Amino acid sequence: MTTVLETCRIPPPPSAAAELSLPLSYLDVTWVHFIPIRRLIFYDHPCSESEFLNTIVPQLKQSLSLTLKHYLPVAGNLLYPSDTARKPIIRYVAGDSVPLTIAVSDNDFEHLTANYPRDADQFYDYMPMIPPTTDGDECKVVPVFALQATLFPSRGVVIGFANHHVLGDASSIVGFVKAWAEINRLGGGSKSFSVENLPVFDRELINDPCGWDQVNWEVMREIPFTPPPSSFPIPTDRVRATFTLNCTDLEKLKKTCPIQISSFVAATSYAWSCLAKSGDAVGEAAENGGMDCFSFVVEVRGRADPPVPASYFGNCLSSAMVKVERRRLAGEEGFAVAAEEIGRVIRERVNRKEEVLRCMQNWPESFEILKGIRAVGVSGSPKFDLGAADFGWGEARKVEVLSIDGEKYSMSLSKSRGAGGGLEVGLSLEKKRMEAFVAIFAQGLANVSY
Incomplete structure (x- = not known):
């Protein structure tokens, strides 16, 4: 109590x-x-x-x-x-x-x-x-x-x-x-x-x-203003779990990919492909014409023209979206497919200053594209390590992002607090979907080798 x-x-x-x-x-x-x-x-x-x-x-x-x-x-x-x-x-x-x-x-x-x-x-x-x-x-x-x-x-x-x-x-x-x-x-x-x-x-x-x-x-302004909810979204009918990809896991995943990828791409691609497989396992139908979508935001203070100070307080984000056919994402090569597509978007849009800035200035178009689309999103970033906030009690044992509870699916991503380093993926799913995801996630890592 x-x-x-x-x-x-x-x-x-x-x-x-x-x-x-x-x-x-x-x-x-x-x-x-x-x-x-x-x-x-x-x-x-x-x-x-x-x-x-x-x-x-x-x-x-x-x-x-x-x-x-x-x-x-x-x-x-x-x-x-x-x-x-x-x-x-x-x-x-x-x-x-x-x-x-x-x-x-x-x-x-x-x-x-x-x-x-x-x-x-x-x-x-x-x-x-x-x-x-x-x-x-x-x-x-x-x-x-x-x-x-x-x-x-x-x-x-x-x-x-x-x-x-x-x-x-x-x-x-x-x-x-x-x-x-x-x-x-x-x-x-x-x-x-x-x-x-x-x-x-x-x-x-x-x-x-x-x-x-x-x-x-x-x-x-055309969207009617609705005040923030006066109650929490409970019952959520969900369970929460954290999945650790230590440094060894991430290196194994990277080596299975035909292109060079970052730890961010390895972690999110693996989680996204496991989500697609778990959806198939519980009979979830693909949406958006058989396409699965993955969206993420990009912190662009250093990419702005002129650059915005790192200490700027406000929102300074751009966005990116990846689409992959569900059958490919949920297939045997799902991780590699996801990694190639996320990596391509990062190379062509995120890492090209003029493209990521154009996305900053094109929120209305992005907003229209997102309407009606069920996209898996990412909340948080290892770049901003909330668990390192030390009130005098040492670093945090655990960080939980409750805003990933909701109708759409989202994952949280943060630095792992474990001894093996790496990244932590947090998920909130229906119980049957989570049971399927847990098994698929563990089995996939067990099958990965250098």
Whole structure:
């Protein structure tokens, strides 16, 4: 059972700026209608409930407030105008704050942090709900962030957070969490945050010579605005599991492929082909005219023209999509087929600056293409290692991405926390589909050799 001990709101310190308003770039606008991103970070940190409430929680509150001084948009709101001739903005004003829930749980920490399939619904005990949307002055006021800290006495601590994607991409949100963790670990002193790490909010850094800002908004404004859900998507009717591809596994997969591929391509191609095979195993019909689709986003701060600073806080993503016939993807050579196609798209679009930037500026076309298509997506990236956020308790034991629960299929991808290194793929599937996937995934690796 999980018990909520406290709900509070944490504002930036009084020394913070009184107001900050950020217009949405055309790269932010793309995410206005998406559901919140939900993540859990599990830490091994045995302590008593008394220590948690009297020492850890006050430290978390203080360090969070100090961090928000540098990340004011996190404490702010999305203002979505009633008159869509005007574009939304993210605004912070003095008095805004981040909701924080404090809880304690006697549930099985070892079970929750395992890799084998577990009921997906149980993880929502540790996830905060973003506060409901309210009506403001000719606009909807949409909170964009929420936090929860849950103690498992004598075992560990879980930090759960939810954010509206319009607030920022993985680079931005992971940067905020790592900054909070650093300030907490170092005690909140003046040396807890280096000037080099300060986030940059200037939307003028997103070059828009062709006026894509207005074009994208013309598309997105036609979609009726629906506030983020006021409840979690449970029952999910799903189970969650984590699949590790250690460095040896990845090297074996790479050597079976006729072209040179990266670890990202090896991991996602293998998981995608296993998903197709498991779909066939449970009788799932192919969609999209017999085609299976795989989509992923690309962080493009360094590819933009001119380049955007790595510390830019917001969305700076492009997209890519791969299509393969289901019969080929689910066939004996499915992994190689997937790897060749994903690799080709990366070479021809992602690694060619002019092509990936064109995709940045062509969200309306991409949005239309995605309508009605059941695509497997990727959430997260090993490049942004959320599990490395150290609050003073060491690196995380486990990271779970709850936003992959849903109607469509998606996988999370992160660095493995195990001794063998490599990558971890997280999946949320119906029980029968997961049983089939587990067997296919293990058998496929067993058959791979140098």
